[in-house]
Amino acid sequence: MKANLTEAILKAITTTAGQGGDFLPQPIASRFVDYLRDENYCRSHFRPETMTSKTKDIPKVLSSSSVYYESTETTEAVATQFTTGTMRLTAKKLFAKIEISTEEVEDAAFDMESIVKEQIAGSVGNTEEECMMVGDPSHTATALTPGAATDADWYTKDPRLIFKGLFTLAAEAGAATAVAGASADASSLMLREALYNLGKYGRRWSDIVVYLNPWSVNQMLDDSKIVTMDKVGPKATILTGTFFLLYGKISIINEVYAPNGKGVMLPKRNAIIGDRRKLKIIREMVAQNDMYRYVFSERIDFAVEQLAALAPINGMAEPVSTS
Numbered sequence: 001m002k003a004n005l006t007e008a009i010l011k012a013i014t015t016t017a018g019q020g021g022d023f024l025p026q027p028i029a030s031r032f033v034d035y036l037r038d039e040n041y042c043r044s045h046f047r048p049e050t051m052t053s054k055t056k057d058i059p060k061v062l063s064s065s066s067v068y069y070e071s072t073e074t075t076e077a078v079a080t081q082f083t084t085g086t087m088r089l090t091a092k093k094l095f096a097k098i099e100i101s102t103e104e105v106e107d108a109a110f111d112m113e114s115i116v117k118e119q120i121a122g123s124v125g126n127t128e129e130e131c132m133m134v135g136d137p138s139h140t141a142t143a144l145t146p147g148a149a150t151d152a153d154w155y156t157k158d159p160r161l162i163f164k165g166l167f168t169l170a171a172e173a174g175a176a177t178a179v180a181g182a183s184a185d186a187s188s189l190m191l192r193e194a195l196y197n198l199g200k201y202g203r204r205w206s207d208i209v210v211y212l213n214p215w216s217v218n219q220m221l222d223d224s225k226i227v228t229m230d231k232v233g234p235k236a237t238i239l240t241g242t243f244f245l246l247y248g249k250i251s252i253i254n255e256v257y258a259p260n261g262k263g264v265m266l267p268k269r270n271a272i273i274g275d276r277r278k279l280k281i282i283r284e285m286v287a288q289n290d291m292y293r294y295v296f297s298e299r300i301d302f303a304v305e306q307l308a309a310l311a312p313i314n315g316m317a318e319p320v321s322t323s
Helices: 003-008 102-107 112-134 166-170 188-202 216-219
Strands: 047-050 055-063 083-090 091-101 208-212 226-228 243-247 250-254 263-267 273-286 293-303 311-314
Touching: 083 273, 083 293, 091 102, 091 216, 102 112, 102 293, 112 166, 112 273, 166 263, 166 311, 188 208, 188 250, 188 263, 188 311, 208 216, 208 293, 216 250
Parallel strands: 047 273, 208 250
Antiparallel strands: 055 083, 091 293, 208 263, 226 243, 243 250, 263 311, 273 293
């Protein structure tokens, strides 16, 4: 089971090695190398909406007006209309804390406060991305501790319970017709079918993004229809996470949180991130425990404007364990 935000940071940091003590001075080490972590690339693709209150209603067109042919002059026009509606964003909270002893802050060879804040930001970014991909408020979640949780039964405070992610939404009635991978290797043919299934929502290729599981991305590297992207220099795509382009237009994202055998295609602006409170970090001194407590939170929501503009790709070949 993938590690989540709660599992990553609920444990108090002490001077013990493995729990923060690794940053204390050691005779054989004068510096540390922080591990690399993924950024939340969703924020570079999806539409942000600033929320000035707990809820925000966004208007949208539900059906467009019709146009008719008229062959007779001075004939009254045929009545037509378009219908509108709204989608509501409701702010929800991601919330956790880190506790760190004053000795570690005093004795560390590095700026522990900067290290803590950097780790918090990375954890939140990863958690946001996971929720936006596979969040599911309806998932079974009765495990009382993170350690007791399983893939089938999540922890009661699992962050993925916050809202529905793309893969959860793409499985609902009303989404575009799913591409059936039939256990075949991922290919440009499957992506073309998904593009066809998007219908009118798939006409602007440069606005289309596909989130594929890492195994399928790896398989597509041998596809002649893809164009690999610049990883360094002024045209580097690292900030958007684009791994390669299909037909030089459609962005393919190597999405670590995508379920094996699955992908989803959509117009970038179809997904909306509602920001009520961006990441907020507060530090307080807990005198009776001689420690600092870092509490961090944010309030966000996530939704798609048009469910029909989500095209799932299911049943692609999955990795086979050799162990």
